[in-house]
Amino acid sequence: MTDDDRKPTIGDVARLAGVSPMTVSRVINDSSRVRPETRARVEAVIADIGYAPDPAARILARAGAGRIGLLYANPSNAYLAEVLAGALSGARAAGLLLMIEPSQAGDPVAERLAVSRLVAGGAQGLIVPPPLGESPATLEAIARAGLRAVALAAPGRGEGVVSLRIDDRAAAGEMVGHLLALGHRHIGFIEGRGDQSASAERRAGAEQAVATVPDARLIVEAGDFTYRSGLEAARRLLTQRPRPTALFASNDDMAAGALAAVHGAGLDAPGDVSVAGFDDTYVAASSWPTLTTIRQPAADMAHEAAIRLARPGETPGSVPHSLIVRDSTGPAPH
Numbered sequence: 001m002t003d004d005d006r007k008p009t010i011g012d013v014a015r016l017a018g019v020s021p022m023t024v025s026r027v028i029n030d031s032s033r034v035r036p037e038t039r040a041r042v043e044a045v046i047a048d049i050g051y052a053p054d055p056a057a058r059i060l061a062r063a064g065a066g067r068i069g070l071l072y073a074n075p076s077n078a079y080l081a082e083v084l085a086g087a088l089s090g091a092r093a094a095g096l097l098l099m100i101e102p103s104q105a106g107d108p109v110a111e112r113l114a115v116s117r118l119v120a121g122g123a124q125g126l127i128v129p130p131p132l133g134e135s136p137a138t139l140e141a142i143a144r145a146g147l148r149a150v151a152l153a154a155p156g157r158g159e160g161v162v163s164l165r166i167d168d169r170a171a172a173g174e175m176v177g178h179l180l181a182l183g184h185r186h187i188g189f190i191e192g193r194g195d196q197s198a199s200a201e202r203r204a205g206a207e208q209a210v211a212t213v214p215d216a217r218l219i220v221e222a223g224d225f226t227y228r229s230g231l232e233a234a235r236r237l238l239t240q241r242p243r244p245t246a247l248f249a250s251n252d253d254m255a256a257g258a259l260a261a262v263h264g265a266g267l268d269a270p271g272d273v274s275v276a277g278f279d280d281t282y283v284a285a286s287s288w289p290t291l292t293t294i295r296q297p298a299a300d301m302a303h304e305a306a307i308r309l310a311r312p313g314e315t316p317g318s319v320p321h322s323l324i325v326r327d328s329t330g331p332a333p334h
Helices: 010-017 021-028 036-049 055-062 077-094 108-120 136-145 168-181 197-210 227-237 252-264 282-286 298-309
Strands: 067-072 097-102 125-128 148-152 161-164 186-191 217-222 246-249 274-276 293-295 322-324
Touching: 010 021, 010 036, 021 036, 067 077, 067 108, 067 298, 077 097, 077 252, 077 282, 077 298, 097 108, 108 136, 125 136, 125 298, 136 161, 148 298, 161 298, 168 186, 168 197, 168 246, 168 274, 168 293, 168 322, 186 197, 186 227, 186 252, 197 217, 217 227, 227 246, 227 252, 246 252, 252 274, 252 282
Parallel strands: 067 097, 067 125, 125 148, 148 161, 186 217, 186 246, 246 274
Antiparallel strands: 293 322
């Protein structure tokens, strides 16, 4: 029995059998993905402590109403809103229940606990937006729990983790190509967080596009995907001589900060400085002027991730992006 008078839980079984809660769930639901010796050990613990699965939960599982979890630790509320809307619609379409759990990127203990809480809640798969999809602590916790996961905008490294992303390099190259076609030759680029591969891919795409035009130059400043970092990076870029005639930020939050920096310097966008973003969140359409940006269909990606978690045999891959031209970009000033 357990060490107190409470009803034994699936976590108790997992701890005593030396396996993950997901493995116990697979044994209970008679999954073929459990080794015979592991099944025997789990069943022995179940019999010994008198664990009885919740009948209601068993009925839901058999009816296809399983549970998936969404981890989040992204600094962009606009991006998170897109992911959440897509995950909810996808879970509903797949007949799944969606659980949402905050995490703290960069804190390994907090990251592991966030995954553990979803496992304890019965999650059978996870949707993992950036930056957690590339965090060693989160990926290790997912593997130890035996979960399947879809990492959004990440390479999909780690056991049981697959990727769903756009081609960030090509997308950034397309945006810079748009600016070059408008006559811009001095382009400021605001890079994202260094712990996300998308940041490096977007910078590489921008650099490759600039390299195709002999007199073009890319000036890079660091950001971290927040509005404040975009504002401060843009202020630094606007002190360059010659001053960049266009600013391209790695997400819409930073691009909105760059617009504020342009206005704060007494300049016009796009008359004096064009500004472009990335993601096409609600920030892009609500900024003044409205932002030219790359549409990364975050809501569609999260929706698809939920659908794919309900169909284990299907593997996600890449999704298309698109260039959205609005009012914040125009011809380079003479």
